[in-house]
Amino acid sequence: xxxxxxxxxxxxxxxxxxxxxxxxxxxxxxxxxxxxxxxxxxxxxxxxxxxxxxxxxxxxxxxxxxxxxxxxxxxxxxxxxxxxxxxxxxxxxxxxxxxxxxxxxxxxxxxxxxxxxxxxxxxxxxxxxxxxxxxxxxxxxxxxxxxxxxxxxxxxxxxxxxxxxxxxxxxxxxxxxxxxxxxxxxxxxxxxxxxxxxxxxxxxxxxxxxxxxxxxxxxxxxxxxxxxxxxxxxxxxxxxxxxxxxxxxxxxxxxxxxxxxxxxxxxxxxxxxxxxxxxxxxxxxxxxxxxxxxxxxxxxxxxxxxxxxxxxxxxxxxxxxxxxxxxxxxxxxxxxxxxxxxxxxxxxxxxxxxxx
Amino acid sequence: xxxxxxxxxxxxxxxxxxxxxxxxxxxxxxxxxxxxxxxxxxxxxxxxxxxxxxxxxxxxxxxxxxxxxxxxxxxxxxxxxxxxxxxxxxxxxxxxxxxxxxxxxxxxxxxxxxxxxxxxxxxxxxxxxxxxxxxxxxxxxxxxxxxxxxxxxxxxxxxxxxxxxxxxxxxxxxxxxxxxxxxxxxxxxxxxxxxxxxxxxxxxxxxxxxxxxxxxxxxxxxxxxxxxxxxxxxxxxxxxxxxxxxxxxxxxxxxxxxxxxxxxxxxxxxxxxxxxxxxxxxxxxxxxxxxxxxxxxxxxxxxxxxxxxxxxxxxxxxxxxxxxxxxxxxxxxxxxxxxxxxxxxxxxxxxxxxxxxxxxx
Numbered sequence: 077x078x079x080x081x082x083x084x085x086x087x088x089x090x091x092x093x094x095x096x097x098x099x100x101x102x103x104x105x106x107x108x109x110x111x112x113x114x115x116x117x118x119x120x121x122x123x124x125x126x127x128x129x130x131x132x133x134x135x136x137x138x139x140x141x142x143x144x145x146x147x148x149x150x151x152x153x154x155x156x157x158x159x160x161x162x163x164x165x166x167x168x169x170x171x172x173x174x175x176x177x178x179x180x181x182x183x184x185x186x187x188x189x190x191x192x193x194x195x196x197x198x199x200x201x202x203x204x205x206x207x208x209x210x211x212x213x214x215x216x217x218x219x220x221x222x223x224x225x226x227x228x229x230x231x232x233x234x235x236x237x238x239x240x241x242x243x244x245x246x247x248x249x250x251x252x253x254x255x256x257x258x259x260x261x262x263x264x265x266x267x268x269x270x271x272x273x274x275x276x277x278x279x280x281x282x283x284x285x286x287x288x289x290x291x292x293x294x295x296x297x298x299x300x301x302x303x304x305x306x307x308x309x310x311x312x313x314x315x316x317x318x319x320x321x322x323x324x325x326x327x328x329x330x331x332x333x334x335x336x337x338x339x340x341x342x343x344x345x346x347x348x349x350x351x352x353x354x355x356x357x358x359x360x361x362x363x364x365x366x367x368x369x370x371x372x373x374x375x376x377x378x379x380x381x382x383x384x385x386x387x388x389x390x391x392x393x394x395x396x397x398x399x400x401x402x403x404x405x406x407x408x409x410x411x412x413x414x415x416x417x418x419x420x421x422x423x424x425x426x427x428x429x430x431x432x
Numbered sequence: 433x434x435x436x437x438x439x440x441x442x443x444x445x446x447x448x449x450x451x452x453x454x455x456x457x458x459x460x461x462x463x464x465x466x467x468x469x470x471x472x473x474x475x476x477x478x479x480x481x482x483x484x485x486x487x488x489x490x491x492x493x494x495x496x497x498x499x500x501x502x503x504x505x506x507x508x509x510x511x512x513x514x515x516x517x518x519x520x521x522x523x524x525x526x527x528x529x530x531x532x533x534x535x536x537x538x539x540x541x542x543x544x545x546x547x548x549x550x551x552x553x554x555x556x557x558x559x560x561x562x563x564x565x566x567x568x569x570x571x572x573x574x575x576x577x578x579x580x581x582x583x584x585x586x587x588x589x590x591x592x593x594x595x596x597x598x599x600x601x602x603x604x605x606x607x608x609x610x611x612x613x614x615x616x617x618x619x620x621x622x623x624x625x626x627x628x629x630x631x632x633x634x635x636x637x638x639x640x641x642x643x644x645x646x647x648x649x650x651x652x653x654x655x656x657x658x659x660x661x662x663x664x665x666x667x668x669x670x671x672x673x674x675x676x677x678x679x680x681x682x683x684x685x686x687x688x689x690x691x692x693x694x695x696x697x698x699x700x701x702x703x704x705x706x707x708x709x710x711x712x713x714x715x716x717x718x719x720x721x722x723x724x725x726x727x728x729x730x731x732x733x734x735x736x737x738x739x740x741x742x743x744x745x746x747x748x749x750x751x752x753x754x755x756x757x758x759x760x761x762x763x764x765x766x767x768x769x770x771x772x773x774x775x776x777x778x779x780x781x782x783x784x785x786x787x788x789x790x791x792x793x
Contacts (some may be wrong), residue, residue, distance in 0.1 A: 122618040237709045238482075267481035267645060269706045272689035276705055294619055297648075297691030301698030321695045338623035339693050340652035349630070350652060352623040356588050372620075 084255055084288045085111040085134070090148035092126075092133045095141060098361040103129040103143070105312040113255070116282065116289040118299030118320070120335075121309035122357055127292045130309070131258050134290075135175060136165045153255065171201040174249035176242070178261035183245055184233040190217075190244055191229045197251045216247040220277060239270035246277065253285060260292045275302060296339055300324060305393070308332050311358050311368035314387070318394040325412045328388070328396035328405035330375045367399070375400055434471040437506070437607060437639050438493065441467055444501035445485070445492045449714065460713050462488040464663035465502070467740070470607070475633065475640040477654030477671060479647060479686070481710050485663040486643045487531075490609040493641070494526050495519050506607075524554050527600035531612035533592030537584040543570070543595055544580040550602040569598040573628060590621035597628065607639045614649055626653055647690045651675050659683050662713055662721040665740060669747035679749040679759055682722050720751070728753055730767050741771060 092104040104126040111117050121127040132138050134150050136157060150157040152173065157165065177183045185193060194213035198204040204212060210229075217225035220243040233241055242262065249257060259278065263271035279302065282289055291302055299306055299320065306323045308316040308331065316329040327333045337351035355372040364370065370380040379399055388401035398404060443466045451457035462485040470476050480486045491497040493504050495511060504511040511522060527550075530536035537546055547566045551557050557565055567577035573594040584592055593613060600608055610629065614622040630653060632638060644650050650657055650671070657674045659667040659682065667680045678684045685704040692698055706725045711717055717724050723733040730753065738750040743759050754761050755774035764770060 122620060239709055267710070268647065268689040269481060269685060270709065271691075272703055272705055275691075276703065295691065296619075296693040297698075300693050300695045301691055301701070324693065324695050335619060336693060338620055340626075340648040350623045350627055352627050353620040354624075356590060356621070357618065 082112055083110040084113050084153055086149070086151040087130075087134065088149040088151075090130065090133055090150065091146045092129050092138055092143060093146050094143045096361060101361045102312045102363075103360065104133060106148075107307070107309075107314050109307060109317065111256070111288050111290065113288055114282070114286045115305070116291060116303045118303035118306040119290065119292045119309060120294065120296060120299055120306060122294060124311075124357060124360055125309040126312040126360075127309050128260055129312075131175070131260060131290060131292060135169055135173060135258065136160070136162075137169075167201075170197055170254075171252045172254050173256045173258065174252070174254040176245050176249050176257070176259045176262045178264050181233065181238070181241060184241060186233055188232075189229075190231055190233065190236075194229070194244070194248055194251060197248055201252045212251065213247075216251050217244070219250070219281070220244075220247045221273075222247075239266055239273060242266060242270075242274055243277070246274070246281075250281060250285070250287075254287060256288045256290070257282075258290045258292070261294070262291070263298065264293070264295070271298075278302070296324075296335060308335070311360055311363060313368065313397060314395075315369070315398075316394075316396045318390075318396075322394055326405060326408040328390050328394065328401045328408065329398050330373045330400075330404055331369050332396075333404065333408065334372075334374070367397075375404065434473065436469045437472040438470040439505040440469070440493065440502070441505070442502040443467075443489070443492060443499055443504060443512070445488050445497055446500045458714055461485075461663045461716060462713060463492055463499070464716075466660075466663075466665055468658060468665060468668070470639060470641060471656075473633075473637055473639055474655040475642050475653050477650035477657040478641060478643045478660060479645065479650045479657060480660035481645060481686075483662075483710055483713060484660045485713070486645075486660050487611050489660070490528070490611050490641055490643050494523065494528055494609055496528070524603045525606045527603065527605040527608050529593075529596050529600050529608060529610040529613045532616055533589050533596055534584075534616075536596055537592055539584055542581050542583055543575075543587075546584070546595060547598045547602055550599060554603055556603065565602070566598075569602055572601065572632070573598045574624075588621075589617050590624060593617060593621075593625055594628070597625075597632070601632065601636070604636070605638070607641070609641045609643070611643045612645070613642075615644065615646060622649065629653065647687060659686065662711065662716050664721060664750065665748075666722065666751075667749045668740065669744075673744075673747055679743055679747065679754055679761070680722075680751050681726050681728050681761060683749075728761050728764075730769060732769050732772065736772070738771065739775070741774065 088108050090104060090107045094101040094103055107130055109117065119127045119130060133145050138145060145158060152168065191210060191213050194216060195209035198209045198212050214225045214229050217229055222228055222240060222243055236244060263274050266274060275298065278289065281287065291299060293299055303320050305319050307314055310331050316323065316327065316332045323332065327336060334353040338353060340350060353372050358368050364381065366381040366383055367385045370376040373380065385397050385399045387395050387397050389395050390401065390405050443463055445463040447460040447462060449458050449460055466489060478486045478489065488497055492499045499512045502512060511519065514522065544563065544566050547569055548562045551562050551565060566580060570577045570580065575591065575594050614625050617625060626649060633640060642650065642653050654671040657669065657671045658665050661682055667674065667678065667683045674683065675687060678687055685706045688704045708725050711724055719734045719736055720738050723729045732752060736752055738752045740748045740750045743749050743754055743756055752769045752771035753764055755770035758764050758770040
């Protein structure tokens with residue numbers, strides 16, 4: 077079995093549970109998606125929604141115990157990742173699937189030179205000699221835009237700024253030209269101007285190397301410009317899954333709608349009250365019986381508190397976990413049409429802000 | 433015209449680093465000559481990248497970090513030169529909300545003790561009345577008073593930030609420095625805290641200095657915005673104005689870097705990608721601090737330190753390449769510095785000190 081329909085990664089009904097003193101925490105409870113070559117998927121959610129655990133599961137990096145992948149398939153380029161031995165997983169990890177983490181300081185070894193850390197990857201996976209690996213390390217640093225790479229390669233991580241360290245992480249991740257890059261909040265710890273640099277870099281590298289990317293973030297702004305499709309997670313469940321444009325223009329889930337509305341829009345007047353989702357994210361160890369979002373939802377009815385909602389198919393690419401998905405979707409379509417009308421009138425203003 | 437609540441004049445916070453018998457002492461100029469008026473009842477947003485000195489400025493106003501120069505006038509008194517005891521009395525009116533709701537609450541105190549502590553410190557009320565006041569404060573910030581005996585670890589980040597806000601409100605302050613109050617919180621909780629702060633401002637006629645690196649949040653809560661870069665204010669204007677028509681190349685880049693949650697806008701947007709990182713404040717670039725990253729840099733920028741000029745009514749910027757006649761840097765002729773002509777015409781001499789900017793220390 078080679079690639080399924082040209083997909084580099086297929087995840088089917090993945091469930092990862094953690095055994096805790098508080099009982100079983102269903103950190104990821106049924107996630108299904110596929111990723112084509114060269115495609116970028118965004119996974120959005122608040123802390124504790126399960127977005128990072130999803131990706132650690134794909135990489136087989138879940139600490140066991142207390143964690144365990146209890147169900148589902150992860151197929152990477154025809155390989156059943158769950159069935160692999162740890163040695164075989166290691167051959168894929170870092171070589172064909174690479175990962176960038178949020179905090180570049182804790183992800184680099186402070187005692188080792190950048191060169192050593194970069195060389196390690198290619199010596200291990202590509203059987204590079206020391207010399208080859210050293211040259212390759214310099215080449216990679218140049219690729220990610222570190223000036224004076226020949227000298228900087230001899231530095232230690234603390235001699236780099238946060239943005240530069242993240243570049244080093246990306247250089248390391250891309251050393252073996254992976255087919256899949258998983259970026260877990262790659263810019264959350266960085267300033268906006270540096271964030272713009274890093275996102276631009278990932279976009280550029282993706283276009284040049286054809287890498288597939290999974291981008292995990294809590295920032296809807298970041299995924300808007302970077303991804304082709306998006307998964308919105310809440311309390312370990314996939315709440316909505318859709319192509320990016322459609323998710324932003326016509327969301328079919330009250331949670332997604334709330335998230336979109338609670339981001340301050342530069343076009344809005346200051347002083348107007350910002351939309352807020354009431355209440356707090358749930359304790360994943362003690363989820364209510366019905367829909368986990370029901371206590372905070374504007375649309376919730378009796379049924380939401382009693383029955384777990386269905387994963388409704390709006391169209392073949394767009395699904396939403398909600399008892400009223402179709403109604404919410406119709407409402408979004410209506411609002412979107414109204415907005416388009418207003419937008420036409422204010423087009424000129426928008427062009428002005430775009431040129432800023 | 434709103435009256436000024438606080439007037440900050442030439443405020444400096446320089447930290448000494450290194451030094452020793454034969455070593456040269458260096459200074460980190462975290463805040464380097466800031467002039468800023470904060471008007472009564474407004475929210476002044478202070479925005480900048482990490483390391484630009486925005487938090488230090490906030491702390492220096494409240495003397496949580498000692499300023500090394502300049503004045504902060506409040507009610508006719510210069511806060512920067514009060515004695516510790518006098519300053520303590522003033523803190524009744526000047527409070528702070530901190531960034532990290534996990535580190536800024538004592539884990540061994542109950543919520544009631546935390547919120548009640550300022551009341552005891554300032555001798556406002558005793559036992560019973562303190563407890564009533566604490567309960568009232570908890571309700572004000574949207575928490576149930578039945579949690580009064582609980583400890584901070586039992587609460588989520590957003591709830592803890594509410595506790596921090598209640599503590600700041602306990603003494604009925606006039607002015608609150610909010611240092612990154614929402615950046616540690618989840619998106620859906622950020623909106624709650626911003627709305628809470630705005631509601632409290634309206635109810636209690638508070639004045640905020642809202643410090644954040646989040647330009648979207650700053651835009652939402654602020655009346656005016658000050659942009660800070662390497663210890664200096666580089667642009668200051670009404671919030672709407674700053675976002676609609678930023679004048680400084682740095683502000684333009686900063687605003688263009690903010691991702692917009694709309695794929696269609698994102699697809700057509702041209703970003704100004706700045707080169708490099710914020711330079712170290714230990715050895716800030718001579719001349720204009722920003723010249724090392726500025727796409728519009730000319731030779732003069734390397735030597736002349738630009739003063740904050742009123743380019744448009746109530747819109748200030750510090751750049752020699754723009755002037756009231758030529759506010760748009762894109763339209764300025766190459767190598768021209770209209771700001772310098774303007775300064776000469778109004779009789780402001782660029783001092784030798786500003787030209788060479790030799791290290792005073």
